[in-house]
Amino acid sequence: MRLKFQKYILHAVGFSLAAFLMFPVLALFVASAPHGLLAGLQHPLVWPALRLSIFTTSSSLLVVVLLGTPLAWSLAQSKRTTGQLVETLLQLPLVIPPSVAGIAMLLAFGSRGLLGALVHPMGTSAFTTAAVVMAQVFVSAPLFIQSASSAFRRMDSKLIVVAQTFGASPFRIFFRVALPLALPGLAAGAALSWSRALGEFGATLMFAGNLEGKTQTLPLAIYTAFQTDIGAAQAISIILVLVAFALLLLVKVFMKKAEKNP
Amino acid sequence: MKNNPSLLASCLQKMGLCAALLLGSNCTCQNSTTPAQQEKLVVFAAASLREVFNTMGESFRRAHPNVELAFHFAGSQELRAQMEYGAVADVFASADLHHMERLAQQGYVHTPTIFTQNKLAVVVEKASAPHIQTLADVPSASRIVVGIAEVPVGQYTLQLLTQMGEAFKTGIEAKIVSREFSAKQILAKVRMGEAQVGFVYWTDALSAPELAVVPIPDNLNPVAQYPIAILRNSPHPLLAQAWVRFVLSEAGQSILESAGFVPLEAKHPTGN
Amino acid sequence: MRKQRGLHMNISAQVGSLEVEVALGMGSETLVLAGPNGAGKTTLLLLLLGALPCKKAHIQIGETLVADSASNLHVPTEDRHIGYVPQEYALFPHLSVRENVAFALRSRSSQKKSLVEKQVEAALQNFGIAALADKKTCILSGGEKQRVALSRALSLKPHALLLDEPLSALDICTRKSTREFLLGTLKNLSVPSIVVTHDAAEARMLGQRIAIMESGKITQMDTWEALSKNPKSAFVEAFVSGSNCLTHKCE
Numbered sequence: 117m118r119l120k121f122q123k124y125i126l127h128a129v130g131f132s133l134a135a136f137l138m139f140p141v142l143a144l145f146v147a148s149a150p151h152g153l154l155a156g157l158q159h160p161l162v163w164p165a166l167r168l169s170i171f172t173t174s175s176s177l178l179v180v181v182l183l184g185t186p187l188a189w190s191l192a193q194s195k196r197t198t199g200q201l202v203e204t205l206l207q208l209p210l211v212i213p214p215s216v217a218g219i220a221m222l223l224a225f226g227s228r229g230l231l232g233a234l235v236h237p238m239g240t241s242a243f244t245t246a247a248v249v250m251a252q253v254f255v256s257a258p259l260f261i262q263s264a265s266s267a268f269r270r271m272d273s274k275l276i277v278v279a280q281t282f283g284a285s286p287f288r289i290f291f292r293v294a295l296p297l298a299l300p301g302l303a304a305g306a307a308l309s310w311s312r313a314l315g316e317f318g319a320t321l322m323f324a325g326n327l328e329g330k331t332q333t334l335p336l337a338i339y340t341a342f343q344t345d346i347g348a349a350q351a352i353s354i355i356l357v358l359v360a361f362a363l364l365l366l367v368k369v370f371m372k373k374a375e376k377n378p
Numbered sequence: 379m380k381n382n383p384s385l386l387a388s389c390l391q392k393m394g395l396c397a398a399l400l401l402g403s404n405c406t407c408q409n410s411t412t413p414a415q416q417e418k419l420v421v422f423a424a425a426s427l428r429e430v431f432n433t434m435g436e437s438f439r440r441a442h443p444n445v446e447l448a449f450h451f452a453g454s455q456e457l458r459a460q461m462e463y464g465a466v467a468d469v470f471a472s473a474d475l476h477h478m479e480r481l482a483q484q485g486y487v488h489t490p491t492i493f494t495q496n497k498l499a500v501v502v503e504k505a506s507a508p509h510i511q512t513l514a515d516v517p518s519a520s521r522i523v524v525g526i527a528e529v530p531v532g533q534y535t536l537q538l539l540t541q542m543g544e545a546f547k548t549g550i551e552a553k554i555v556s557r558e559f560s561a562k563q564i565l566a567k568v569r570m571g572e573a574q575v576g577f578v579y580w581t582d583a584l585s586a587p588e589l590a591v592v593p594i595p596d597n598l599n600p601v602a603q604y605p606i607a608i609l610r611n612s613p614h615p616l617l618a619q620a621w622v623r624f625v626l627s628e629a630g631q632s633i634l635e636s637a638g639f640v641p642l643e644a645k646h647p648t649g650n
Numbered sequence: 651m652r653k654q655r656g657l658h659m660n661i662s663a664q665v666g667s668l669e670v671e672v673a674l675g676m677g678s679e680t681l682v683l684a685g686p687n688g689a690g691k692t693t694l695l696l697l698l699l700g701a702l703p704c705k706k707a708h709i710q711i712g713e714t715l716v717a718d719s720a721s722n723l724h725v726p727t728e729d730r731h732i733g734y735v736p737q738e739y740a741l742f743p744h745l746s747v748r749e750n751v752a753f754a755l756r757s758r759s760s761q762k763k764s765l766v767e768k769q770v771e772a773a774l775q776n777f778g779i780a781a782l783a784d785k786k787t788c789i790l791s792g793g794e795k796q797r798v799a800l801s802r803a804l805s806l807k808p809h810a811l812l813l814d815e816p817l818s819a820l821d822i823c824t825r826k827s828t829r830e831f832l833l834g835t836l837k838n839l840s841v842p843s844i845v846v847t848h849d850a851a852e853a854r855m856l857g858q859r860i861a862i863m864e865s866g867k868i869t870q871m872d873t874w875e876a877l878s879k880n881p882k883s884a885f886v887e888a889f890v891s892g893s894n895c896l897t898h899k900c901e
Contacts, residue, residue: 227506227571242572243521243555274740277701280727281734282806284757292753296744325556325567326526343455343528343559346463 144353156351164329165337166355172245172333173313176252180260180309185302188264189290192271203265210258217254218322225250226323247324248331252313260302260309267301268294300371307367314360334359418446419617420466422457424473424530424604425560426496426579430637431471437633438624445617453529453560454478461486461609468618471606471625473579474530478605490607493625495640497599498534499583500575500592501565507574513542513592516575517549523556523564523573530602531561535577537600581638601640655712657810657842662706665693670866676844680836682857683846686885690866691846692737695812698844699734700727711809711842733803733811738819739795741787747798748774748783754802769805777801792820793828800835811843817852829855850889862886 156162191199191206209217225247226232227240241247271294279289295302317335324331326340334356342349423431428451435447450457454472458481461467470487472478473496481487502510507519516522525532539547553575558564561578568576569586579602583591606625608618624630635641656677663670670690683691696702698709700717707724709717711732716725742750752770759766774780777797782790787798796816803811816832817825833856836843845856853860854874861871862885870882874890881887 222570222572240521240572272740274736274738275742277696277699277727278734278736278740279753279757280701281699281730281732281803281808282754282757283728283731284753285728288757293742321559325523326558327554327556331556339559340526340528340557342459343453343526344459346459 141357144350144357147350153351153354156348157355159341159348159352161328161332161337161341161348162352162355165332165334165352166359168245168248168329168332169314169334169356169359172248172252173310176249176256176313177306177310179249179253180257180313181302181306184257184260185264185295186290188261189268189294191261191265192268203261206261207258209254214255214316214318215322218251218319221247221251221254221319221323242323243325243327243331245324245330248320248333251319251323252316255316255319256309256312259312260305263305263308264298264302267298267305270301271297303367303371307364310363310367311360314356314363416444416446417614417617418448419468419614419621420448420450421469421471421621422450422452422461422465422467423469423471424454424457425451425562426473426531426581427451427471427604428562429585430581430634430639433637434625434630434633437629438621441624442617442620447621455528455530456559466611466613467609468612468614469606469608469621471604472530473602473604474533475603475605476533477530478607482607485610487607487609490605491622491626492603492642493606493622494604494631494634495642496602496604497580497596497640498531498538498594498602499578499580500594501568501578501583501586501589502592503568503571503574504588504590506571510575510590510592513594514546516592517546517553519553519575521555521573522550522553522575522577523558523567524554524577525561525564526557526559529559529561531564531577531579532557534600534602538577538594538598541598541600580640584638604639655841657712657844658708658710659698660706660708661694661697661704663693663697663702663704665690665697665702668693668866670694670697672863672866672868674861674868674871676842676859678840678842679858680839680843680845680856682853682860683844683863684848684850684853684860684889685863687848689863691863692814693866694863695734695814695844695846698810698812699732700724700730714809731806731809733806733808735796735799735803735811735813735816737815739799741790741795741798741802743786743788746784746786747779747790750787750798751802751805754805758806773801773805791824793824793831796820796828797831800832804835804839808841810841811839813843813845815846815848817847817849832856853889862889 191203193199194202212220222242223229224231225241227242229241232240241250275293275297276289279293284292315335316333317339320331320333321336321339326332326336332340334352338349338352338356341352421431428449431449431451435449439445439447450467452460454474454477457465457470457472458477461470461481462484470478470481471493472490475492478487478490482490500513500516502519510516510519524535527533527536539550555573556567558567561582564573564576565578565582565586567573568578568589575592583589606622608615608622612618625634631641656675656679658675660673661670668688668690670693672694683694685691693702697704697707704717704719706719707717708719709715711730714731715723716730717723742753745753748770751773752766755766755769755773771780774783777800779794779797779801782794782798787795790798813832817829820828829852836845836856845852847853847856857874859871859873860877862869862877862883864883864885870877870886872880877886878890881890
């Protein structure tokens with residue numbers, strides 16, 4: 117009896133947090149009438165924002181995975197102290213508030229920024245769709261790098277030594293041994309990264325601006341709609357949640373397939 | 379440990395003294411002159427009123443020392459949305475009539491009074507766009523920032539553009555790179571050099587002397603009328619009245635005028 | 651002639667808190683490396699492979715010098731041609747048995763695909779694992795895994811072979827048969843091989859000579875008989891008397 121009771125207590129404690137997390141999402145779906153949702157779908161801001169969000173988050177995911185995987189591999193192989201220091205620095209974008217990240221990007225790439233003159237001698241990188249992708253990469257890459265480097269570290273280091281004794285080149289070891297074995301961890305990191313990029317708001321607003329069709333992603337569209345029509349904001353929010361959920365499912369399916377046929 | 383009961387006792391004693399000092403210093407801060415309870419007055423105000431209301435707040439606090447004055451500045455549209463969803467406040471000062479009227483219609487506020495006026499200004503980042511001197515030059519800029527249609531400054535900008543004619547409006551809209559949520563954000567982007575031209579309030583332009591200002595003829599410049607009202611669910615209606623009285627008084631009005639707001643008596647000819 | 655094809659090393663390295671100082675030479679024989687836990691046996695293998703940095707090193711395998719700190723020579727692991735079977739075999743879990751062996755052969759040579767396939771089949775046949783060719787390595791038994799690991803390492807005809815505790819991952823009953831197989835394989839080799847073990851019965855059976863390593867240094871190196879007659883340290887004494895051997899019970 118005592119044993120069961122203790123089990124229930126543990127479940128109940130965890131469940132209370134789960135309920136807290138689920139309840140607002142549930143309220144989002146339930147607190148509006150169905151015709152309100154349909155009206156929201158017809159809001160002029162929705163489709164341009166949805167297209168832009170999908171395009172920019174896919175682009176930023178591609179950048180993060182293509183460049184972040186070799187980075188994570190280097191970090192996993194580096195000596196402890198240097199590697200850990202660099203990794204800690206790379207996690208800074210996670211703790212910086214997004215709007216501060218936006219200001220930092222303006223100061224780096226903006227018209228008066230450190231690299232601004234090099235990148236855009238006559239203007240600025242801000243206010244472009246590329247700026248949206250840059251902001252998303254900045255805030256979401258650390259999530260991927262963390263996940264990927266720990267996936268690489270979990271690998272048995274002897275596998276690498278053995279591969280080296282066969283004369284395998286670093287490319288061969290990376291592509292044929294490390295990548296296939298770390299794939300589940302990489303996919304999990306990609307899912308996290310993608311969802312963070314999808315929800316990115318503060319840095320985008322600060323650095324890329326808010327212009328329909330060019331820089332107004334779904335979160336920005338939601339905030340714009342919220343200024344006067346909370347119902348519309350709610351409807352667009354539901355769309356964002358559904359898109360995010362679909363993306364997460366997609367990644368999970370991919371991960372399961374990867375585990376079955378490595 | 380077992381052999382030092384006196385050490386433990388003296389440690390506890392010291393901790394107790396420290397705690398007493400801390401608590402005591404906090405207490406003395408609060409009740410220096412009057413033993414009366416502190417009342418809190420919450421004022422929701424348009425973002426463009428930030429600096430001037432803070433200045434006025436200092437005067438008000440001197441006159442009412444037992445009042446804790448709390449301001450919440452944001453775009454008028456945001457504040458209205460918050461109040462519609464149950465935010466509790468005592469006074470609302472909006473940057474346009476539209477949002478206030480909607481709240482009055484729904485019964486959130488008592489009858490509003492117009493307490494000051496503002497007008498638009500076009501600010502230009504001198505270094506990147508030295509050629510923009512008059513209003514007609516503005517469409518030649520490469521990066522213009524305005525407010526979203528729902529925020530008062532954005533709405534006034536739209537009015538101005540419509541007054542200037544279809545050709546001018548299309549020309550400007552082709553160069554808009556971002557629609558911000560408040561005039562302050564527009565100003566910040568121009569000051570940082572990201573935008574070359576921004577449509578903000580005259581009072582904002584005054585606070586950024588390093589930017590060039592393109593003059594807008596008074597007959598074209600929309601008059602931004604700022605209403606103020608007491609909320610029906612205000613927990614401190616008497617205090618709220620005191621604040622509104624102060625804003626409308628000579629003292630309050632002169633602070634507004636020196637901040638660049640257009641006084642109520644000044645009636646300049648409007649376009650329509 | 652046989653001595654020239656041996657292995658000679660003079661290594662000095664600091665790995666963590668362990669100072670390794672080893673100087674020994676061997677012919678085309680099987681040398682057993684025994685010692686207590688933490689003595690640095692695995693570390694020495696890694697140093698030989700070039701996977702860990704040395705302060706000073708002079709390593710010659712056959713006629714090739716693979717490391718010489720005096721002339722700043724450090725041949726990378728990829729080019730040392732040393733076969734290595736770590737503890738628990740390090741088979742690639744995402745590849746089948748055939749693919750594991752093929753990986754080794756493809757890594758080194760850029761030969762035609764068909765030629766590599768033939769070599770793979772031959773290697774599988776030689777080690778009696780042709781029937782397992784398409785199985786995933788995780789479902790194999792310990793003895794089968796060891797055969798795959800050996801087949802993989804030897805398919806490239808290395809100039810030396812290093813085995814780290816080849817039998818410790820096996821249950822006591824499989825150990826006996828696998829030990830016989832391993833002995834046969836080692837006898838057929840014509841290159842120097844080093845087998846690390848902490849089991850006295852294995853040491854006695856597998857190696858012509860036994861080197862005892864304690865705290866990073868070789869305290870004694872000789873045949874089993876010589877060690878038994880003249881143990882130079884407490885560990886050696888315990889080792890040869892069989893008191894730290896668990897397998898005796900199975901005998």
